[in-house]
Amino acid sequence: MTRIFHVADTHIGYSAYRRIDEATGLNLREVDTYAAFKQFVDYAVAEKPDVIIHAGDLFDSVRPTNRAISFVLGQLIRLSEAGIPFVVISGNHETPRLKETGSVFSLFEHIPNVHVVYRNKYELVEIGDGDRNLRIHAIPHCDDIAGEKRKMQMLLNDGSDSTGGFNIGVLHVGVYGAGKQTFLMDEFNEQLITIHDLTNFDYIALGHYHKYTRVRDDVYYAGSTERFSFNEVTEDKGFLEVRLSEDGGREVVFHELRTREMVDLEPVACGALDEHEIKRTITDRIQECNPEDKVVRLKVLDIPVHVYHSLDFDELKRLTRSAVHFEIKYEFLRDSELLAAERPSFRSLHTEFEHFMEKYAVDVHLDKKRLDELGLRYMQEWERESEE
Ligand SMILES: [Mn+2]
Structure with missing residues (x-):
């Protein structure tokens, strides 16, 4: 059995309101985003999943503060040292409008076991080998989401004769036309796709929509790890554990994180x-x-x-x-x-x-x-x- 932890929308560096955390002197809501992510990492280090997939908006902004960067760096090093592969795509919040700006993700590129996908195009990340081989088809926030999506499906179909292992998709998108429902955040630069033409994946890990949601049997939003507005007041926050077995079985379990009330x-x-x-x-x-x-x-x-x-x-x-x-x-x-x-x-x-x-x-x-x-x-x- 292969275990995947699917997390998304951690929005590290988000801050709000005026309350300061007494211990650190930082904005308390910023500290809350750190605490939620650390809780997740603590759990992962103890549980040792085969891979962690972060489906985008790791950071809240294109230019996170040094503090936010150094916090994330510390947590990724913990995962790296525990030998847990970490795959992350860039979401709309951390993708610069101008390429010259460069991506904060490039800082994490050389950490062993960390795979950052942020180059405006589809990338295939392969982890493990044999029956436990995971082919992670990752599309970051990009200019041509429809084109990259077609490319991903084509490459998956081409490689589908290879034996063993699993095909996992990861995207940071809104979805429309899924059972007449639409999942979007109403943000300025969000990407929207349909999913009826995404087939033959063992699992598709989505980010962007902040409410943990089953979109289709094989497609889930993990939701965000904290509440970022009163629209999210009734939602439980956490991450997903996905268990895939070689006979095609799939089990998805939601784990709740402790968050600010x-x-x-x-x-x-x-x-x-x-x-x-x-x-x-x-x-x-x-x-x-x-x-x-x-x-x-x-x-x-x-x-x-x-x-x-x-x-x-x-x-x-x-x-x-x-x-x-x-x-x-x-x-x-x-x-x-x-x-x-x-x-x-x-x-x-x-x-x-x-x-x-x-x-x-x-x-x-x-x-x-x-x-x-x-x-x-x-x-x-x-x-x-x-x-x-
Ligand atoms: Mn987003």
Whole structure:
């Protein structure tokens, strides 16, 4: 039996929010991506699979920091010393737009047992020999994915008379037309393929789609090793163990990794609540979820503007401070009576500001929610002062 560990989308170097890890001084979410990958490597070193296949987006960016590179280097050396072959293709996140930029993967090229595939074209990586021979057909992120895919299938068909061993495909792609389902991330430069014309593989290891998914009996996404947005809040994160036997048997097992807790709380629907109830429900939701060390989102729907203005933001901050990140998203009630009462040519300053902020594109590094909050607060203070 041959055992393959299929992992993908580790996005090493990703960082988010403002929380710093006290031990290292690094962004805590960055440290989380390191921890998830290290957990995987620890498991692999203990379990010694015949090969590890990483299906792309090992790094989060084309130019990872020295820290991210040195972390990955250390982990790959551990695998190398344990004698575990590691095959990795470049994904859309780490593939430079200009070839002159060069690939970070070239740094790992000379480590024994490490095979990096990043040259904009299909490559065949062969591991082992005889019955345990693994022919790994690897396509990195490239300019002509359809052409490289055809080339891969052709080469596989040509070599299919060779005896023993397994043919494994590895790609970093979105898939469409698989059982009427489409798997994509809606990213700017993602590659999309169909898979109906990929045949005679013993297994195809996909990367890119962050949710662990069986696409076809022989085609799987391993999913990412951490949650990178609230879209992934309900997904288990981990990697796949694929067991192939010489008689054609195939078993795929998902192994979950321990990751940072991410919670999307039940929204507070303000519609039927009075001001007091709204405030109490928000506070209750926060306290019930015990936000310590978690990434949390709470939506507050249809909150009347005057209630929003009377919230105790300092208190809310105090209640949510122990979270790694606590996001409260307010959606305002559009009170038709209130709007009708206003002269159409001149809406309240608050409403004008809200409309302005909705349309105003702020620099990505600025926290728009905080800007919203501050603007509204300053206006409220100014109003109070001018009333006195
Ligand atoms: Mn990707």
